[in-house]
Amino acid sequence: MFITFEGIEGSGKSTQITRISEFLKSRGYDCFVTREPGNTAVGKKIRAILLDPENKIMDFRTELLLYMADRAQHISEKIKPALSQGRLVLCDRYFDATVAYQGFARGLDTSLIYILHEIVLDDLKPDLTVLFDLPPEIGLSRAWKQIQNGTRDKGETRFEKETLIFHEKVRAGYLELARREPERFRIIDASKNEDQVTDDIIVYLRKYRSGVLK
Numbered sequence: 001m002f003i004t005f006e007g008i009e010g011s012g013k014s015t016q017i018t019r020i021s022e023f024l025k026s027r028g029y030d031c032f033v034t035r036e037p038g039n040t041a042v043g044k045k046i047r048a049i050l051l052d053p054e055n056k057i058m059d060f061r062t063e064l065l066l067y068m069a070d071r072a073q074h075i076s077e078k079i080k081p082a083l084s085q086g087r088l089v090l091c092d093r094y095f096d097a098t099v100a101y102q103g104f105a106r107g108l109d110t111s112l113i114y115i116l117h118e119i120v121l122d123d124l125k126p127d128l129t130v131l132f133d134l135p136p137e138i139g140l141s142r143a144w145k146q147i148q149n150g151t152r153d154k155g156e157t158r159f160e161k162e163t164l165i166f167h168e169k170v171r172a173g174y175l176e177l178a179r180r181e182p183e184r185f186r187i188i189d190a191s192k193n194e195d196q197v198t199d200d201i202i203v204y205l206r207k208y209r210s211g212v213l214k
């Protein structure tokens with residue numbers, strides 16, 4: 001089973017993935033927690049290029065192809081082996097992030113992104129996608145607080161430095177993707193407190209196709 005977690009900056013995904021994986025592990029699930037970009041040796045180098053705020057001039061197509069390159073490596077090196085061992089894969093961002101950020105927000109042709117995914121990545125789709133939704137003003141102010149108190153890396157702020165309008169487009173893009181695939185997506189109100197968000201996700205997992213959870 002392959003579950004992805006998506007949302008704008010500061011939506012609390014990382015904290016919740018840790019909480020959910022701990023919960024699932026306590027129930028006996030063999031979870032593999034991963035993220036994009038950057039969870040392979042090659043991917044770490046790609047991540048550094050993509051998120052470095054010094055890289056102010058980056059063609060949007062370069063950006064797109066770097067995310068795809070990271071994902072190709074991630075799928076073959078990590079995700080597919082974990083799935084074939086029967087593990088439950090929890091992934092912090094995946095393909096929908098490319099459609100939302102590079103497609104809806106950057107304005108690249110989304111049909112091109114889908115074609116690339118089909119060709120390069122064997123069209124590996126998540127079984128379930130949890131979308132953390134909240135207004136970008138709240139998400140960005142949380143993210144900048146974390147940058148200032150050192151819990152978020154200063155050297156990875158290329159996207160946090162984008163305009164509010166950019167982040168509004170990302171959010172709208174994600175909501176549109178969720179509207180198109182209601183079977184796969186579950187939208188979580190990420191403006192609630194951390195415990196409530198965790199509870200909401202567990203409720204969704206229990207309901208999903210007669211329950212991910214035993």
Ligand code: TMP
Binds near residue numbers: 051094099102159
């Ligand atoms: P994060 O690891 O802190 O979530 O940062 C990853 C950043 O990369 C985040 O700003 C979203 C962006 N991103 C894309 O623009 N496209 C993608 O395909 C992915 C996976 C992430």
